[in-house]
Amino acid sequence: MKLIDALNWRYAAKRMNGEKVPQDKIENILEATRLSASSMGLQPYSIINVENNEVKKKLQPAAYNQPQIVESSNLLIFAAWENVTEENVNDYITNITQTRGVTAASLAGFRASLMGIVDGRTQEQKHQWSARQAYIAFGTAIAAAAIEEVDATPMEGFIPEAVDEILGLKEKGLRSVTILALGYRDSENDSLANAKKVRRDREKLILKVA
Amino acid sequence: MKLIDALNWRYAAKRMNGEKVPQDKIENILEATRLSASSMGLQPYSIINVENNEVKKKLQPAAYNQPQIVESSNLLIFAAWENVTEENVNDYITNITQTRGVTAASLAGFRASLMGIVDGRTQEQKHQWSARQAYIAFGTAIAAAAIEEVDATPMEGFIPEAVDEILGLKEKGLRSVTILALGYRDSENDSLANAKKVRRDREKLILKVA
Numbered sequence: 001m002k003l004i005d006a007l008n009w010r011y012a013a014k015r016m017n018g019e020k021v022p023q024d025k026i027e028n029i030l031e032a033t034r035l036s037a038s039s040m041g042l043q044p045y046s047i048i049n050v051e052n053n054e055v056k057k058k059l060q061p062a063a064y065n066q067p068q069i070v071e072s073s074n075l076l077i078f079a080a081w082e083n084v085t086e087e088n089v090n091d092y093i094t095n096i097t098q099t100r101g102v103t104a105a106s107l108a109g110f111r112a113s114l115m116g117i118v119d120g121r122t123q124e125q126k127h128q129w130s131a132r133q134a135y136i137a138f139g140t141a142i143a144a145a146a147i148e149e150v151d152a153t154p155m156e157g158f159i160p161e162a163v164d165e166i167l168g169l170k171e172k173g174l175r176s177v178t179i180l181a182l183g184y185r186d187s188e189n190d191s192l193a194n195a196k197k198v199r200r201d202r203e204k205l206i207l208k209v210a
Numbered sequence: 211m212k213l214i215d216a217l218n219w220r221y222a223a224k225r226m227n228g229e230k231v232p233q234d235k236i237e238n239i240l241e242a243t244r245l246s247a248s249s250m251g252l253q254p255y256s257i258i259n260v261e262n263n264e265v266k267k268k269l270q271p272a273a274y275n276q277p278q279i280v281e282s283s284n285l286l287i288f289a290a291w292e293n294v295t296e297e298n299v300n301d302y303i304t305n306i307t308q309t310r311g312v313t314a315a316s317l318a319g320f321r322a323s324l325m326g327i328v329d330g331r332t333q334e335q336k337h338q339w340s341a342r343q344a345y346i347a348f349g350t351a352i353a354a355a356a357i358e359e360v361d362a363t364p365m366e367g368f369i370p371e372a373v374d375e376i377l378g379l380k381e382k383g384l385r386s387v388t389i390l391a392l393g394y395r396d397s398e399n400d401s402l403a404n405a406k407k408v409r410r411d412r413e414k415l416i417l418k419v420a
Contacts (some may be wrong), residue, residue, distance in 0.1 A: 003213070003357050009246035028214060030416050034409055035265045037352050039366050043410045046287035048417045055419050092408075099408045128338065132388075136364075140217075140347020142247050145380045147213050152345075157248050167419060169240060178342075198302075199244055200253045206240050207258045207267050209377060210408075 006146035013151045015190040016071035016183035025148045026074055029182065032144035033076075036137040040114060042092055044084055044130035045137065046174055048167055050075040052156060055166070062162035062208070067155045072181035077163065078138050079174035080130035083123045089114045131177045141180050155179040216356035218407060223361045225400040226281035226393035235358045236284055239392065240417065242354035243286075247345040250324060252302055254294055254340035256384055258287040258377055265376070272372035273389070278363045282391035287373065288348050289384035290340035293333045299324045341387045351390050365389040 001009065033047060050056060051074050060069040069075065081088070093111055104111075114129050117126065137143075138154065145152035156178055163169070163176040187193040199205075211219065238260075243257060259283050260266060270279040279285065291298070303321055307314050314321075327336065348364065355362035366388055373379070373386040397403040409415075 002356055003242050004245065007242055010247075012247065012251075030412075032213050032217055032353075034412060034415055035214065035407070036349060037220075037222065037364050039364070041222075044416060046417050048419060050419055052419060095410070096408050100406050132342060132345045135345035136349040136352070139246060139346040140353055142346070143242075143350055143353045144213055154247050154249070158265055172417075181350055183354055196310050197245070198251055199307050200305070202240075202244060205244055205253060207256050207382075209258060209260055209262060 001147055001149055003143060003147060006149070007143065010142070010146040011192060011195070011197065012153045013068060013183070013185040013190055014192055015186040016068050016073075016151065016153070016181065017022070017186040018071050019073065019184045021073040021150050021182055021184070023149055026182070028148055029141055029144045029150065033137050033141040035069070037141040038133040038136060039129070040110075042084070042088070042114065042148070043133065043137075044081040045134035046079050046172070047137070048079060048169070050077060058166050059163060062166060063155060063158035066155065066157065067133040068155070068183070071186065072153070072183040074182045076141060076182065077167065077176050078134045078178045079164075079169050079176045080134045082127050082173050082175050084118055084126040084130065086115065086118055091119060098168070113124040117196055127175060134177055138178055138180065145180070145182055148177040150182055151185045153181040155181060175203065211357050211359055213353060213357060215360055216359075217353065219359070220352070220356040220362065220395065220403070221402060221407065222363045223278060223393070223395040223400055224363070224402055225396040226278050226283075226361065226363070226391065227396040228281050229283065229394045231283040231360050231392055231394070235360055236392070238358055239316075239354045239360065240350055241315065243347050243351040243357040246350040247341040248346060249339070252294070252298070253343065253347075254291040254298070255344035256289050256382070257347070258289060258379070260285040260287060265278070268376050269373060272376060273365060273368035275381040276365065276367065278365070278391040278393070281392040281396065282363070284392045286351060286390040286392065287377065287386050288344045288388045289379050289386045290337055290344045292337050292383050292385050294328055294340065296328055328371060337385060344387055348388055348390060355390070360392055361395045365391060375415075
């Protein structure tokens with residue numbers, strides 16, 4: 001589907017019907033998410049793809065028992081790095097040298113910019129910055145799902161510490177920041193399935209300067 | 211262009227050629243951005259669309275003199291609300307009642323959830339939350355630009371207070387959080403124009419739980 005049509009078609013489904021999303025569609029959504037832009041290209045987050053129904057059941061109370069958690073096909077948990085370290089920078093520089101066949105020396109200036117973030121901010125600031133980058137990927141994933149005609153419910157309503165505990169994210173240096181439930185709307189049981197989309201007026205949202 | 215092809219085609223242009231982006235493409239990018247998801251649909255941000263070259267010149271020093279600021283066709287400044295107030299909630303509830311033809315009384319529960327954010331968080335927390343919502347729109351705008359084959363450089367490297375001052379954002383209750391420069395790549399002068407895209411390996415970025 002075309003992007004604007006897809007964005008008009010989509011909505012945050014409050015109920016899903018439990019149907020599985022075909023694997024090729026999941027792959028397309030994940031690949032679009034992987035290709036997302038991020039500041040300096042660092043991608044300081046991971047995405048946990050939960051398909052297992054037992055795990056979804058464990059997560060449901062941590063998300064205030066919202067039904068989409070267990071009615072979804074896949075839950076994408078966006079988890080931002082809790083810190084940005086020199087090791088992260090070194091891994092990234094190695095990735096660039098290998099992908100592009102350039103020397104690490106040629107990236108000295110770029111490395112210094114990355115180290116400016118590592119050394120110049122508190123751990124909490126680095127996590128918050130990482131979370132913003134994860135939200136770019138989150139936005140991409142929402143658009144990608146809509147294009148694939150897969151319903152996607154963005155969910156901030158959960159207890160991050162509880163989700164992190166269930167998924168063992170702390171040990172991985174990650175903190176959950178937002179969730180995207182992928183699946184198919186249950187139009188019969190979701191009163192919002194046919195509601196008109198509400199968005200701020202163009203002239204209030206998009207401002208022009210003279 | 212298809213989304214994944216578009217995301218593979220795009221990169222963060224370091225130099226642009228000054229060519230104007232046709233108005234219909236700008237409109238498509240802005241409309242996709244307006245249709246972006248946000249928590250509870252509040253859209254707690256504005257986007258300032260800067261086309262005026264004099265304004266771009268004024269902004270350039272605030273963005274460490276990066277050339278794309280003046281070489282772009284349009285600069286989209288994403289500015290998050292510095293606070294979320296009861297007035298904002300009331301405006302939103304009015305928008306829903308008018309768009310969907312429902313009563314305000316039928317939205318009492320939803321209004322209470324929104325007021326939970328207004329009353330339950332500090333102003334800085336509300337701004338940071340608003341910024342994350344703006345980053346969803348930012349991600350959508352980057353994808354939309356790529357589909358339109360318009361180059362888009364995401365830019366966090368600027369002094370927010372200086373940009374806010376130049377654009378008079380403080381008086382509007384807004385704080386700039388990120389910038390998207392739209393235009394066309396200058397492949398001759400941008401050494402990264404033909405560089406291979408670097409992204410984290412799929413298996414490191416996307417984690418599975420058993």
